[in-house]
Amino acid sequence: MFTAASQTIIVTPILPLIGAELDVGPGPMGLLVSVYSWVLAFAALVMGPISDRVGRRRVLLLGAGALTVALALHGLADTFGSLLAMRVLAGAGGGVLSGAAVSYVGDAFPYERRGWATGWVMSGVPFGLVIGIPLGRALAVAAGFRAPFVAFAAVMAAAFVLILTVVPQPDVELSRERPTVAGSLRQYRQLLTSGAGTAAAAATYFLMYLGLGLLIVYLPQWLTNRFSLDVTVFGRPLAVFGLPLDLIATLFLAGGLVSVVVAPGAGALSDVLGRKPLILASCLGLAVVTAALTFVVTARWVAYPLYIAIMGLFGLRMAPLQALLTALVPDRQRGSFLSLTIAVGQIGTGVGAALGGVLYARVGYVSNTLVSAAVILAMAALVWRWLPEPTEQAVEVDA
Numbered sequence: 149m150f151t152a153a154s155q156t157i158i159v160t161p162i163l164p165l166i167g168a169e170l171d172v173g174p175g176p177m178g179l180l181v182s183v184y185s186w187v188l189a190f191a192a193l194v195m196g197p198i199s200d201r202v203g204r205r206r207v208l209l210l211g212a213g214a215l216t217v218a219l220a221l222h223g224l225a226d227t228f229g230s231l232l233a234m235r236v237l238a239g240a241g242g243g244v245l246s247g248a249a250v251s252y253v254g255d256a257f258p259y260e261r262r263g264w265a266t267g268w269v270m271s272g273v274p275f276g277l278v279i280g281i282p283l284g285r286a287l288a289v290a291a292g293f294r295a296p297f298v299a300f301a302a303v304m305a306a307a308f309v310l311i312l313t314v315v316p317q318p319d320v321e322l323s324r325e326r327p328t329v330a331g332s333l334r335q336y337r338q339l340l341t342s343g344a345g346t347a348a349a350a351a352t353y354f355l356m357y358l359g360l361g362l363l364i365v366y367l368p369q370w371l372t373n374r375f376s377l378d379v380t381v382f383g384r385p386l387a388v389f390g391l392p393l394d395l396i397a398t399l400f401l402a403g404g405l406v407s408v409v410v411a412p413g414a415g416a417l418s419d420v421l422g423r424k425p426l427i428l429a430s431c432l433g434l435a436v437v438t439a440a441l442t443f444v445v446t447a448r449w450v451a452y453p454l455y456i457a458i459m460g461l462f463g464l465r466m467a468p469l470q471a472l473l474t475a476l477v478p479d480r481q482r483g484s485f486l487s488l489t490i491a492v493g494q495i496g497t498g499v500g501a502a503l504g505g506v507l508y509a510r511v512g513y514v515s516n517t518l519v520s521a522a523v524i525l526a527m528a529a530l531v532w533r534w535l536p537e538p539t540e541q542a543v544e545v546d547a
Contacts, residue, residue: 149272151307152245154280155219155238155300156184160365161281161396162288162296164372169293170228174369178505181365183232184239185357185498189491191243196487197332199248200323200480204255205315207248207483212308215241219304222297234297243494247487254474254482255318259538260419262474267415267467274411274463277404285397320479332484339477339485346485348534349473353493355527356469360462361500362507362520363438367455368396370513375448395448402452403459410460415467423472424537430465431528434458439521442514475538 159166163177199207218237225231249269257265284296325331340347371377377394379386386393393401418426437457445451477485500520507515 151304153273154276158284178501181501182498184235185494187239188243189494192487192491196484197327199483204252205317211245216304219301251483263415263419263471267412274407281400282397345536353489354496357493357496358500359523361497406460407463410463418468423468434461435524
């Protein structure tokens, strides 16, 4: 999860560097996020039923291996088109991994412990913000935008070895149905029309990542245009392992540190308080902070507490929401359902990045934040009204 998240998120803080090195304006840069998200969505939809049939471990191995190769190939990208092609390959590998990683937690842990387990597994994402993104940004500044992707390829190769040697296949009922296009489409239709809250869950994921794409993708570009990025300590440039850390790198570091603390705690707390109260509290707080961002950040230092709040509030809802989703369907449909929600979420990210590029170019970043806040409030209304709060694992949702 650390590597998969880091190689995804790193695109955002290095967009200005990619644009400068490949001579591309800010508008088209959002395609690097959008195309990755849409390919990931398609791959996740394909692999969901397959993981229900063959088990999560095999799919995790396939995804880790494919993503290792795709990230290594980023080192050959010398044009915007070739980099876009590499992001397509990475999106395919990420799509294979995404649903299986979350489904594995549902397979391996009972529902009453799933919030805690999801929080720890998903803490790989904020650890990516703490370690992977600052170092990746520093590598990109020092050695070019290709360097962090190649470095993440090496880490993903280590993850492949760990899955191969350490991770077992949980003892759960697998689907007996052979995956086919027609069968998969029928199963996804049944999931969305089952009346178990699955359609609301998919819509929730779409709105969550739509708002995130609108907010985060062009934040580094806005900060780059607005403030000096140099960070100094006692008059000297801040560095780690000899690599320079600037405003963007330290901002992701600060937000990641908070997420590392919040995510596991939120998952465990949701086991006690329920999932929906934490999700709703996160949405309401995040909408306020997001709407205020461009009006409040008038000095560089103000960006830190605002971004810390954004990442803390996002971490507050992620583990509870994913734990909730694992209980809406039975074991043998979990891979398909979670792959469906992840796919819908990635489509939301892609739409958010594409729409964010248009808004940023035509109106300015303030429009990105205000539209994002409106989307977050719409998500809160959807969760409050239509998303159920399971108390145990679902048994059956077949039509």
